[in-house]
Amino acid sequence: MPKTAFPHWIYDGSPIPDPKGYGQEGVDFVRALKHPASTAPKQRFQLYDWQERIIRRIYGPLDEDGERLVREVFFYIPRGNRKTSLAAVLALLHLFGPEAVPSGQIIFAASDREQAGIGFREAASILEMDRHLVAASKVYDPHAGIRTIKSKLDGSTLKAVSSDGKAQHGTTPTFVFADEIHVWKNPELWEALQSGMSKRKGGLTVVATTAGRGSEGLAAERYDYARKVATGEIVNPAFLPIMFEIESGEDWEDEAVWHRVNPGLKYGFHDIKKLRSEAEEARHNPSKRYEFQQYHLNKWHANSRDPLFDMAVYDAGRDPNFDLADLEGLPCYLGVDLSRSGDLTAIVAAFRHEDGRISVHPWFFLPSEGLEEKAKVEQVPYPRWRDDDLLSVIDGPVIEPDVIADRIIDLCGTYDVREVIFDPSLAGPLMAKLMDQGINVLQLPQTAKHMHGPICDLERIVNGRRIRHGAHPILRNHFESVVVKRATSASELTTMHKGTRHSNHIDGAIASALSVFRAAANDNQRSIFDLDPDEFDRLRDGDAEAA
Known part of the structure; x- marks a missing residue:
């Protein structure tokens, strides 16, 4: 089991080194501030225990x-935990507090001007509560678009900046607060600020973000690195990950998990009744479930911005007693997604049960030439999958059609295969060989028009909890890699695509859509009269071609 990334040090009372008292100075400065929304006496800034521990951990330890040991913080926390207030006091700590340096450049950075302005306005509102800070500063009118606070003491400035990274080249920031980087459209601003940071001694970057989606881009890269540091896979004492997120296998409906992931929940930062209401809706709506898990439990949905399948439901379809031998008497439908050049080929069998469930099992194929390099580039364990008999590696640079045809013929001899479904664009020679063996072959081009029905049927079977499988890791990876474009009108079609990462493949999902589509069309819960006219014509034409 992987190590948890949870920051137990925040709660365990363990000593935090502070040999020169810098951590204590930081805490004292923040406690001396006021906040306009504070309910504490004299509106003192309410620094909660968990926030105090974070400040001590950033500023106390020395190299x-x-x-200061820490040079970058990755503060990963769900919405509603007042990260903006913490960001504001950290910025003031570097502008007027014990971390200030002459002519320092303190920067709030965000994806757009409005988001960048949120932290700036928070800092300005705190500053305005203290007459000494007001006297020591000049706040330039944010409505004029400048958004700058300047210290009269040493010339330091606090600025809010956004997406135009080019405008930040040449800056030498001493403190950067990078807000919600999961919505940054490109890394240019980040690169400009970090290159400038290297020119100043003792700079500090604090990234604060909720969970995003996808496996590519700045936020995904920083998240992945932070998790590796947090779990000990990478040792970097100068990088401080603070990861509040639901762990794999935890129950997203468990309120104890909500409290652990949201440190402000016990202090009333959130409306618990509103969370419960949202969770109730999420139980019955997969898209809402993804949103709840992402924004309230900080779950990073790694492979897809717009997931087609509820992977928690897919995983629940795993049967620990799954055995292909038990399926030999059931009606079987084979979907085949053939490869071009050195890509994956997938065969997926869909077995129809009398109760409406459908069991699926895949067979995957890759050419041997370049396998190690492909595994390295895609960061996918193809050699291990080969050694575990999860992947058939075929000698040579490509997979010859006869190899796939022979495997299909063998499967038809073992199982009650009623139909084999192909995209005809690559399957000509192979289909002829199968038909010579008396195998019923159907053609289904992988166009948006033809694939709309199979995609919708596969989604219905998976998210409707009718899927059953043996937890094949490659097939799961392909299901999770599907990015969907939803039909928004009668004239549009639902299509599925793979994500942008090299490791994103959906061959198994496509083959599953083909096989499940035919298994569902032939089950005892669906009549031919349930098909729309285009679907009926397509299947009729396919049957005629197969004959």
Whole structure:
């Protein structure tokens, strides 16, 4: 079981080194501030225990040269936990507090001007509560679009900046707060600020973000790195990950998990009744479930911005007693997605049960030439899958059609295969060989028009909890890699695509759509009269071609 990334040090009372008292100075400065929304006496800033521990952990520990050890913080926390207030006081700590340096450049960075302005306005509102800070500063009118606070003491500035990274080249920031990087459209601003940071001694970057989606881009890269540091896979004492997120296998409906992931929940930062209401809706709506898990439990949905399948439901379809031998008497439909050049080929069998469930099982094929390099580039364990008999590696640079035809013929000899479904664009020679063996072959081009029905049927079977499988890891990876474009009108079609990462493949999902579509069309819960006219014509034409 992987190590947890949870920051137990925030709660366990363990000592945090502070040899020169910098951590204590930071805490004292923040406690001396006021906040306009504070309910504490004299509106003192309410610094909660968990926030205090974070400040001590950032500023207390020193490196071998006696300088602050931490240079980058990845503060990963769900919405509603007042990260903006914490960001504001950290910025003021560097502008007027014990972390200030002459002519320092403190920057709030975000994807757009409005988001960048949120942290700036928070800092300005705190500053305005203290007459000493007001006297020591000049706040330039944010309505004029400048958004700058300047210290009269040493010339330091706090600015809010957004997406135009080019405009930030040449800056030398001493403190950067990078807000919600999961919505940053490109890394240019980040690169500009970090290159400038390297020019100043003792700079600090704090990234604060909720969960995003996808496996590519700045946020996904920083998240992945932070998790590796948090779990000990990478050792980097200068990088501080603070990861509040639901762990794999945890029950998203468990309120104890909600409290652990949201440190502000016990202090009333959230409306618990509203969370319960949203969770109730999410139980019955997969898209709402993804949103609840992402924004309230900080679950990073790694492979898809717009998931087609509820992977928790898919995983629940795993049968630990799954055995292909038990399926030999059931009606079987084979979907085949053939490869071009050195890509994956997938065969997926869909077995129809009398109760309406459908069991699926895949067979995957890859050419041997370039396998190790492909595994390295895609960061996918193809050699291990080969050694575990999950992947058939075929000698040579490509997979010859006869190899797939022979495997299909063998499967037809073992199982009660009623139909084999192909995209005809690559299957000509192979289909002829199968028909010579008396195998019923159907053609289904992988166009948007033809695939709309299979995609919708596969989604219905998976999200409707009718799927059953043996937890084949490659097939799961392909299901999770599907990105969907939804039909929004009668003239549009639902289509599925793979994500942008090299490891995103959906061959198994496509083959599953073909086989499940035919298994569902022939089950005892669906009549031919349930098909729309285009679907009926397509299947009729396919049957005629097969004959």
